Amino acid sequence: MKTLKRAGGLLLAGLLLLCLAAGAFVVSRLYLFDSVDPQTQAQYDARLETLKKENAAAPMELDPYGGWVNAPESLGQSEPGDYFRVEKRGGAWWFITPDGHPFVSKGATDVQWLGATYAEGPYHDVLVQKYGAEDAWARAQQARLLDWGFNSVGPWSSHSMTPLMPHSIIILDSAGLAPRHPSLRLADYWSQEFSVNAATVAKQRATPYVEDKNLLGYFLDNELIWGADHFLTNKSLLELYMEFPADAPGRAEALRFVREAAGTVERFNADWGTKLSEWRELDTLSSGNFRPKTKAANEVAGAFAVAAFHQYAAVAIAGLRAVDPNHLILGCRFHAYPGDAMVRAAAEHFDVISMAAYAETPPVKEIDAIFGEVDKPFFIEEWSFKSRGTGLLNIQMYAPVVPNLQARALAYVAYVESFMRRPYAV
Numbered sequence: 018m019k020t021l022k023r024a025g026g027l028l029l030a031g032l033l034l035l036c037l038a039a040g041a042f043v044v045s046r047l048y049l050f051d052s053v054d055p056q057t058q059a060q061y062d063a064r065l066e067t068l069k070k071e072n073a074a075a076p077m078e079l080d081p082y083g084g085w086v087n088a089p090e091s092l093g094q095s096e097p098g099d100y101f102r103v104e105k106r107g108g109a110w111w112f113i114t115p116d117g118h119p120f121v122s123k124g125a126t127d128v129q130w131l132g133a134t135y136a137e138g139p140y141h142d143v144l145v146q147k148y149g150a151e152d153a154w155a156r157a158q159q160a161r162l163l164d165w166g167f168n169s170v171g172p173w174s175s176h177s178m179t180p181l182m183p184h185s186i187i188i189l190d191s192a193g194l195a196p197r198h199p200s201l202r203l204a205d206y207w208s209q210e211f212s213v214n215a216a217t218v219a220k221q222r223a224t225p226y227v228e229d230k231n232l233l234g235y236f237l238d239n240e241l242i243w244g245a246d247h248f249l250t251n252k253s254l255l256e257l258y259m260e261f262p263a264d265a266p267g268r269a270e271a272l273r274f275v276r277e278a279a280g281t282v283e284r285f286n287a288d289w290g291t292k293l294s295e296w297r298e299l300d301t302l303s304s305g306n307f308r309p310k311t312k313a314a315n316e317v318a319g320a321f322a323v324a325a326f327h328q329y330a331a332v333a334i335a336g337l338r339a340v341d342p343n344h345l346i347l348g349c350r351f352h353a354y355p356g357d358a359m360v361r362a363a364a365e366h367f368d369v370i371s372m373a374a375y376a377e378t379p380p381v382k383e384i385d386a387i388f389g390e391v392d393k394p395f396f397i398e399e400w401s402f403k404s405r406g407t408g409l410l411n412i413q414m415y416a417p418v419v420p421n422l423q424a425r426a427l428a429y430v431a432y433v434e435s436f437m438r439r440p441y442a443v
Contacts, residue, residue, distance in 0.1 A: 061423040064430060082183055082231070083168035084118025092119055100343050101183070101233045103368055103394050109440035110394035114183075115230050121443060122233060124169035124185070126399065128158055128178055151177050171398060172236065179226075185233040185347060185398070189222050191215040191333035192238050198261050202249055203242050205258075205267035206329040215336035223341045234345030236371065236398075237333045240352035243322050243359060247352060252308070253318040254325055259304035270328075271321060272299055275307070278317045288313040323362050330366040347371050350398060354380040357387050364391045369443060373399035375415040377428070379436040394443040397436060402428045 078086040082101075085092075092107040097117040104113050111119040127133070130151050132140035148154035155177040162170070162182065169183040178184060195204035195214035204211045226232050245253050255275070261268040279285035282293050288311055293299060309315040334346060348363060348371035355363070355372065363370045374380055374397045384395055406421035419425050436442050 057421070057423050057427070061427055064427065080114055080116040080118050082114035082116060082118075082120065084114035084116055084120045086118055088119050095119075100230060101345060103345060103443065105392075105440075110443050112233060112394075112443050120168075120183070121437070122169045122183070122185070122396070123167050124171045124183075125162065125167055126171040126173050128162070128170045128174040130154055130175040130177060151175070155181060169233065172239070179229065179231055181231075183231050183233055185236065187222055187226060187232070188236045188239050188350070189215075189218050189333070189337065190238060191218060191336060192241055192329060194218055198265065201257065201260065203254075203257060205261060205265050206325050206332065207266040207270050209266075211329075212332050212336070215333045216339065217336075219336040219340045223337060227341045227343060229344075232344050234347040234368065235337060235341070236347050236350050237330075237337070238349045240350055240373065241329075243326060243351070243355055244319070246356075254322040255309075255318040256304050256307045258321075258325070259302075259307045263300070267325075270324075274321050274324060275299075275317055278320065287311075288317065319356075319358060323358050326359060326362050327365070330363070334366060345369060347396060347398075354383045357383075360384075360387055360391055364393045367393070369394045369396045371396040371398045373397070375400060375417070377417045377432075379432055381435055381439055384439065384441060388439075388441050393441065395439075395441045396443050400432065402432075 080086050089107070092111075095104060095106070095113050095117040098113070098115055100115055101120070102113050103110060105111075106113075106119060112122060114120050129135070130141065130144060132138060132144075134140075144154055148157060155175065158178065159181040162168075170178045170186060171184070172186050172188050174184065174186045176186065179186060191214065192204045192206070192211065196208075196210045197204055204214075223235060240247075242250055242257070243254055245251050250257065255271055258265075258267050258271040275285070275289075276296060276299060279288060282296060285291065285299075286293055289306060290310055291302065291306055293302075307318075309318045330349070333349075337346070345368040346366070347369045348367040351359070351363075351370075351372035353372060353374065354360075360370060370391075370393050372380075372395070379397055379400070401416040402425045403416050403418045404420070404422045404425040405418060417428070419428055
């Protein structure tokens with residue numbers, strides 16, 4: 018599809034300059050790094066110089082939220098509102114600040130007074146020694162983030178940051194804190210317990226932010242299991258639901274779903290490789306019988322995941338809207354691009370479709386292909402690159418690893434440029 022260069026590239030230049038800084042300069046002030054090959058260094062220096070010139074050519078005037086006051090006329094104008102919202106302007110999606118100006122969230126997660134353990138410890142002790150009180154620490158982090166080019170903070174950040182900057186720190190855990198069956202990592206979306214939890218966590222976590230003008234919106238959950246592609250399982254959601262206790266509402270719904278999909282016992286046997294004589298025997302099958310082995314079975318398993326998602330989203334959003342009708346629903350933070358069927362379903366419920374994308378490139382190929390059908394803003398809320406050159410043990414777990422910090426910065430630039438040229442990127 019045709020990609021979009023937003024507003025003559027001025028905003029993009031600023032974003033890429035931030036990426037070069039965050040990828041190399043900021044970090045290199047704190048840690049030693051290994052030698053850099055001349056070609057990488059030359060590419061880094063040249064790109065940095067170009068972006069500095071482009072960014073300085075037309076300084077951006079920002080409103081108190083970080084919205085683009087002197088945006089080009091091609092983006093049109095919006096009226097001020099009470100809270101952040103999303104609008105399509107100039108052919109592209111944007112967050113719109115309460116003052117009515119276009120905004121792109123350039124945020125960082127884990128801006129945290131207590132550190133990674135969320136408890137008092139050596140890291141916290143150093144902060145207390147340096148800043149004294151949390152409010153002084155928060156103001157210092159605001160100044161640091163703005164100096165580095167960030168304009169917002171994300172999940173797992175301290176609540177003391179929320180009066181100071183736009184934020185999306187709230188993950189409701191509509192399903193994440195719901196009761197789960199033994200040994201399993203997911204809730205029963207048809208259960209009363211899930212409905213009660215969704216309402217309870219919304220009341221507890223959203224109530225303090227109902228009138229918060231800095232709040233971009235809410236995440237319902239974080240990286241739930243929707244299929245066998247999830248890093249916590251190799252089983253479909255259907256197979257996992259068949260492992261629920263016999264009296265679980267979700268298991269009953271799954272059995273009803275597969276029976277309705279098949280229509281006849283003969284068709285069910287053909288699709289699933291079973292030897293049922295009558296439908297009464299369906300409930301006697303083990304969860305292993307529902308591991309898809311045919312194309313038809315895979316289609317049924319995928320359709321059940323979408324049905325479960327619709328049930329999840331409807332209940333979770335109802336719980337939130339009973340408390341806060343004001344703010345955006347930023348989705349459920351898919352662990353990766355969740356597939357076209359799930360994106361279509363998400364578009365029916367969410368204001369913004371959010372996902373992590375720990376890869377060398379963002380999932381633009383997939384989103385480009387479906388954007389003509391699903392005209393929604395997309396938000397990559399977790400992504401990163403790691404450098405072997407920092408001297409830190411940070412090369413395990415998620416995110417691609419690059420040899421040094423200059424390479425890290427260039428990787429950031431390529432990633433951001435690829436994503437932010439798209440009309441769906443916010």
